[in-house]
Amino acid sequence: MENETREKFIIPIGPQHPALKEPGHFEFSVDGETVTGATVRLGYVHRGIEKAAEERNWVQDLYLLERICGICSHAHALAYSLGVEKLAGVTAPPRAQAIRQLVAELERVHSHLLWLGVSAHEAGFDTLFMFSWRDRETIMDVLEGLTGNRVNYSVNVLGGVKADIDDARADAIRRGIDFLEERTQHYLKIATSDETFLRRTRGVGYTSREQAEELGLVGPTARAANVARDVRVDVPYAAYTDFPVQMTLDTRGDLEARFVVRIRELFESYRVVRQILDRLPAGELTARMPRRIKEGETVSRIEAPRGELFYFIKSNGSDKPERIKVRTPSICNFAVVTGTAKGHQLADMPMILAGMDPCFSCNDR
Amino acid sequence: MSTEATLQTAQALLAPWTKGARAPEPDRLDVLIDAADLTAAVQTLHDARWGYLAAITALDYLGKTASFAQDARWQALMASGRVPADGAPLEALYFFAAGRAIVTLRMLLPREGAAIASICGILPSASFFERELSEMFGITVTETPDPNHLFLPENWPAGVHPLRKDFAPGRQ
Amino acid sequence: MDIVKDILAILIFPAGLAVMAGGLAYEWIDRKLVAQLQNRIGPRWFQPAADIVKLLAKEEVLPEGVDSRLFYGLPVVALAGVLTAALYVPLFGLAPAHSFSGDLIVAIYLLSMLTLCSGLAGANTNDRFSLIGATRTLTQLFSYEAPFLLTLLGPAIVAGSWQISEINAYAGGHWLLFTQPVGFVVALIGLMGKLELPPFDAPEAETEIVAGAMTEYSGRGWALFRLGKNVELIIGLTLIAAFYLGGLSDPLGFLLKTLALLLAVAGLQALFARLRIDQTVGLWWRAGALLVLAQLLATIVLKGMTA
Numbered sequence: 001m002e003n004e005t006r007e008k009f010i011i012p013i014g015p016q017h018p019a020l021k022e023p024g025h026f027e028f029s030v031d032g033e034t035v036t037g038a039t040v041r042l043g044y045v046h047r048g049i050e051k052a053a054e055e056r057n058w059v060q061d062l063y064l065l066e067r068i069c070g071i072c073s074h075a076h077a078l079a080y081s082l083g084v085e086k087l088a089g090v091t092a093p094p095r096a097q098a099i100r101q102l103v104a105e106l107e108r109v110h111s112h113l114l115w116l117g118v119s120a121h122e123a124g125f126d127t128l129f130m131f132s133w134r135d136r137e138t139i140m141d142v143l144e145g146l147t148g149n150r151v152n153y154s155v156n157v158l159g160g161v162k163a164d165i166d167d168a169r170a171d172a173i174r175r176g177i178d179f180l181e182e183r184t185q186h187y188l189k190i191a192t193s194d195e196t197f198l199r200r201t202r203g204v205g206y207t208s209r210e211q212a213e214e215l216g217l218v219g220p221t222a223r224a225a226n227v228a229r230d231v232r233v234d235v236p237y238a239a240y241t242d243f244p245v246q247m248t249l250d251t252r253g254d255l256e257a258r259f260v261v262r263i264r265e266l267f268e269s270y271r272v273v274r275q276i277l278d279r280l281p282a283g284e285l286t287a288r289m290p291r292r293i294k295e296g297e298t299v300s301r302i303e304a305p306r307g308e309l310f311y312f313i314k315s316n317g318s319d320k321p322e323r324i325k326v327r328t329p330s331i332c333n334f335a336v337v338t339g340t341a342k343g344h345q346l347a348d349m350p351m352i353l354a355g356m357d358p359c360f361s362c363n364d365r
Numbered sequence: 366m367s368t369e370a371t372l373q374t375a376q377a378l379l380a381p382w383t384k385g386a387r388a389p390e391p392d393r394l395d396v397l398i399d400a401a402d403l404t405a406a407v408q409t410l411h412d413a414r415w416g417y418l419a420a421i422t423a424l425d426y427l428g429k430t431a432s433f434a435q436d437a438r439w440q441a442l443m444a445s446g447r448v449p450a451d452g453a454p455l456e457a458l459y460f461f462a463a464g465r466a467i468v469t470l471r472m473l474l475p476r477e478g479a480a481i482a483s484i485c486g487i488l489p490s491a492s493f494f495e496r497e498l499s500e501m502f503g504i505t506v507t508e509t510p511d512p513n514h515l516f517l518p519e520n521w522p523a524g525v526h527p528l529r530k531d532f533a534p535g536r537q
Numbered sequence: 538m539d540i541v542k543d544i545l546a547i548l549i550f551p552a553g554l555a556v557m558a559g560g561l562a563y564e565w566i567d568r569k570l571v572a573q574l575q576n577r578i579g580p581r582w583f584q585p586a587a588d589i590v591k592l593l594a595k596e597e598v599l600p601e602g603v604d605s606r607l608f609y610g611l612p613v614v615a616l617a618g619v620l621t622a623a624l625y626v627p628l629f630g631l632a633p634a635h636s637f638s639g640d641l642i643v644a645i646y647l648l649s650m651l652t653l654c655s656g657l658a659g660a661n662t663n664d665r666f667s668l669i670g671a672t673r674t675l676t677q678l679f680s681y682e683a684p685f686l687l688t689l690l691g692p693a694i695v696a697g698s699w700q701i702s703e704i705n706a707y708a709g710g711h712w713l714l715f716t717q718p719v720g721f722v723v724a725l726i727g728l729m730g731k732l733e734l735p736p737f738d739a740p741e742a743e744t745e746i747v748a749g750a751m752t753e754y755s756g757r758g759w760a761l762f763r764l765g766k767n768v769e770l771i772i773g774l775t776l777i778a779a780f781y782l783g784g785l786s787d788p789l790g791f792l793l794k795t796l797a798l799l800l801a802v803a804g805l806q807a808l809f810a811r812l813r814i815d816q817t818v819g820l821w822w823r824a825g826a827l828l829v830l831a832q833l834l835a836t837i838v839l840k841g842m843t844a
Contacts, residue, residue: 011665011746019744033669033814040493043516051527086390122744124735124811130575196736196809199816216418216490229417235392235465297389299460299467301419310420312460327420331493339489346669347813350744364516 011346015044019122019350022360026337026353030346038341038349040334046364050324057319058084058293062158068326069362070151071114074100074107075304076326077156082237083300083313084158088293094281096160097239102276103147103155103163104238104302105269106173109180110139111305111357112262112269116187119259119354123200128190135183142176145169160286170277177270184266191259201255205340205352208253215335219307221356224261225253231303238302243275255355262357292319304329306357328362368392371415371466378413379468382406384438393467397438400457400472400481407459407470407484416463418484421494423474423502426453427530438473455479455502455529474504483509501528556623560767561585563799567770570803585767589760597756602663611654611661612754612761618650619768626775627705630791639699645686648772651765652678652731658762659750670749673740673814677730680818681737684825685727688720691829691836692780701779709784719832721781723825728773729802730817732766736809737817774798 014025023044029037049068053061066077078100085092092100113136120128140150147153147163155163165173190197207215212225222229230247232240248264250257295317302309307329316322333356340352372394376386382405385397398406410416459470474481481498483506484491495506496515503526506512514521526532564585572579599605625633625640633640652674659671693699695716696707714721730737741749748754751762778794779785785794812820 009665011669018747030669032672039511041513041515043514043518046516048527051532120810124738124742124744125809126735127575127807128810130577134576194810196812199812200810213417214489216488299390299393301462308419310460312420312422312458314424323422323424325420325422327422327494331497332490334493335490345813345815347739347742347745 013349013353019353020360021118022358024358024360024363026349028341028346028349033346035341035344035346035349038338040338042360042363044364045361049365050326053321053324055320058291058321059158061321061324062156063154065324065326066152066154066156068365069328069359071111071359072107072304072306072309072362073152074103074155075302075309077154078104078238079300079302079304079309079311080313080324081156081158082302083298083311084293085287085289086298086300087296087313087315088158088290090159090287090289092160092287093284094239094242095283096285096287098243098276098280099161099163099165099285100156101239101243102165102273103143103153103161105273105276106139106143106146107153108269108305109266109273110136110143112266113139113180115262115305115354115357116259119351119357120197122350122354123197125197128187128197131183132187135180138176138180142173145172157286159289160284162285164285165277165280170280173277174274177273181267181270184263184270188260188263191256191263198256200348200351201259201355204255204344204348205258205336205355206252206254207336207340211339212253212336215339216332217307217336217356218329218332219303219305219357220248220261220265221258221307221333221336223248224250224257226251229308231301231308235301237300239276242281243272243279245269245272255351258355292317293321306330306359306362307333326365328359328365330357330359330362334358334363368465371463372468374413375410375415375461375463375466375468378409378415379406379470381409392465393469395469395471397471397473399438399441400474403459403470403472404482404484404487407487410461410468411487416461416466416468418488418491418494419460419462419467420458421460421491421498422458423498423504423528424456424458425502425528425530426456429453455504457481457498457502457504459484478505479503480505480507482507485510500526502526503529553620553623556620556628556768556771557764558586559629560764560769560771561589563771563774563795564767566796566799567803567806570800571806574803574807589764592755592760592763593757595756597758598753600662600664600753603661603753607657607661609758611658612758612765615651615654616761616765616768618647618654619765619772622647622772623768625701626772627702627779627785627791628771628775630785630788633702636700636702641689641693641699641701641704644701644772644776645689648731648769649678649682651762651769654765655750655762658754658758659752662753664753666746666748666752667750669746670740670752673746674733674750676814677733677737677740677817680821681727681730681825684723684821684829685731687826687829687833688724688727689776689780691717691720691833694833694836695840701776705779705784705786707784708780708782709786712781712783714781714783717781717832717836719828721777723829724777724781725798725801726805726825728770728777729805730821731773732770734802735806736811738811739814739817742811771795774802 011028011030014020015023025041027039028035065080066073068076113132117129117132144150147155155161207225209226212222212227226249232245233247245268248261250261293315297314300311310327312325314322336356337353379396382398382402383396387395454473457472461468495509499506500514500517569579622644624635625644627633656671656674659667692704692713696704733740774795782794785791
């Protein structure tokens with residue numbers, strides 16, 4: 001009897017909880033401070049976007065899908081544009097592809113800095129939270145200057161992009177990147193040397209490489225466990241063939257490795273952004289797109305900041321898609337919470353959850 | 366290994382269950398199989414360490430039955446008498462990716478009483494996908510470890526599946 | 538006439554108001570300092586007072602299944618406890634309002650009342666976050682209480698008295714900060730543990746258990762607990778300044794010394810990530826308690842040799 005009541009002591013985190021910036025529901029069964037199980041329930045902000053996309057035309061869908069997520073809006077718009085262009089047999093001009101990649105990498109910088117702040121806050125390290133979010137403003141300003149928007153950049157159109165870069169803009173971006181690179185060095189030092197912070201990350205939420213593959217993890221969460229999977233490298237899209245990136249891997253598989261992988265990815269993004277600015281191809285920004293897309297199916301995959309974003313698009317030859325399936329990286333990564341929770345301290349749960357960089361709005365499409 | 370070779374490996378692995386295959390795009394292979402053979406096919410891919418499960422989804426062919434006239438799977442389904450004459454099938458799609466190569470396992474399912482076996486025993490990561498598949502398309506996934514709703518509210522009416530074509534929001 | 542004066546003194550208790558005002562002011566300074574260290578702007582000077590006024594004006598929700606006497610009584614006892622403790626310490630550099638031999642022990646236990654009350658308040662409610670928070674609060678109480686007590690014993694031993702005013706007077710000629718540095722550091726960190734300030738805020742870690750033991754409190758009860766914490770902050774700083782920083786004999790010295798301590802506390806708050814409760818306990822018993830004990834033994838031996 002005693003045992004049974006203790007078994008049933010469940011700590012609900014969510015749908016509304018200070019640890020969650022978006023609504024989701026986790027139930028952790030605990031024995032004292034030790035977690036014995038975890039379940040996930042999503043859908044609190046489900047908007048039925050996949051369904052809605054079937055009732056709008058191809059152009060409207062671009063803006064609809066971009067609004068799946070505020071953090072990786074460009075990733076969604078890019079995956080969709082690339083997929084539709086593939087179906088229509090149109091290729092965006094090289095300059096457009098380079099600008100798409102540039103924005104994608106800037107978005108990754110913004111997303112990783114945001115994540116760094118959130119997970120530092122989960123660890124009760126508000127100073128790092130405040131600093132990284134202050135620095136993130138730099139990249140928000142850069143993106144606003146480039147595209148006119150801080151969140152949903154709307155830089156893609158079907159067949160190209162609508163924002164161009166001149167020398168003044170390029171210099172502004174370089175200045176921002178230079179500042180951030182210096183700051184990022186500092187954050188890498190904190191994440192790898194701050195004693196209290198390491199106590200919360202080292203060895204916590206560990207997954208072996210086999211476990212990570214079995215749980216189906218993607219993106220930085222998987223790469224932190226040495227799973228060599230990065231769509232930018234495996235299946236280069238946009239301009240990633242001309243401006244390749246190095247895959248960032250770590251062998252340790254714990255929270256510290258997830259911090260290190262994401263922070264080191266920032267350096268890679270800075271390098272690629274500079275490279276693109278230096279060697280931006282000249283030419284048109286858009287290619288002509290037909291209004292009706294010919295019948296067919298395609299798969300479009302890109303590496304969003306959180307991992308592989310998978311789009312399956314089916315056209316029935318009309319001006320509306322037949323079906324758009326969006327599989328976001330977060331839904332794969334939730335397995336790291338349910339899979340590794342057991343045996344950890346309750347205090348580690350928010351950290352493990354934040355460590356996979358969850359995006360609830362991505363799941364609740 | 367080149368993408369072609371990877372796809373050929375998959376084709377050879379899946380040959381025992383293949384009821385038809387096509388290459389919609391150079392780096393993709395669609396393999397048509399029977400729903401009953403799903404777990405065996407997935408087990409084979411898994412044992413050969415071929416790629417990873419990228420996504421599970423489904424298509425609703427309401428009003429598009431004509432396009433299946435030549436499909437052997439459709440004829441078999443009709444012959445089994447499980448599909449009413451006017452009923453269109455559902456098609457479940459299991460995407461596996463290995464580098465650039467993508468293999469899609471495609472299974473036709475009857476509209477009423479669609480059921481498919483869980484692959485969570487082989488790939489635990491399929492759990493979330495299967496939960497989504499069953500609530501959004503009304504395809505029962507048998508023996509899935511957690512059959513609860515993932516996205517839809519608890520009080521969602523039974524038998525209403527939002528991503529089916531006959532679901533019209535606001536008119537239910 | 539004297540009776541009227543006494544009644545007035547009890548009802549209005551001007552010194553109590555001054556202590557509470559001081560507590561609010563110190564809370565503001567603390568918040569402002571931490572904000573500045575974190576690159577934020579921080580609250581305006583009247584914000585802590587405004588918080589209290591607002592909370593007092595708000596409805597207090599009585600959760601289901603609690604003992605209402607305990608629920609309403611605990612915040613009052615907690616605040617009364619720390620306000621009583623204020624009588625024995627040289628607040629604002631003035632002589633303690635009340636003093637007797639052994640008042641140090643009384644003050645220390647009155648200060649622990651607050652933590653005890655908040656732990657009980659958490660255990661009194663049925664809320665899961667409160668229960669976990671209460672467990673953590675009491676766990677933390679048991680971990681820092683002994684080392685903190687020992688750090689105040691060190692000065693008491695060298696001063697040869699259990700009376701706060703006498704130790705204060707002795708410390709006036711001896712900066713114990715230099716002769717008992719370990720005690721000073723542990724006392725300061727112990728105060729942070731007592732007040733559940735970061736990085737020792739596991740009992741109220743908002744990202745895990747919302748507000749810990751205080752989750753169900755709103756309105757007046759929450760305001761009283763917060764006031765109690767503010768008063769405890771100022772008393773704790775006063776005690777440490779009096780014992781380790783050369784004693785307190787005038788308001789200016791009080792201000793300088795306690796504010797210097799507050800600056801150190803704010804810096805420590807901004808510098809670290811939150812410790813898990815098991816790490817807090819480990820830190821106190823493996824490092825804090827042992828170091829202070831060693832120093833205490835050394836003090837006793839030295840005192841024995843010189844005497």
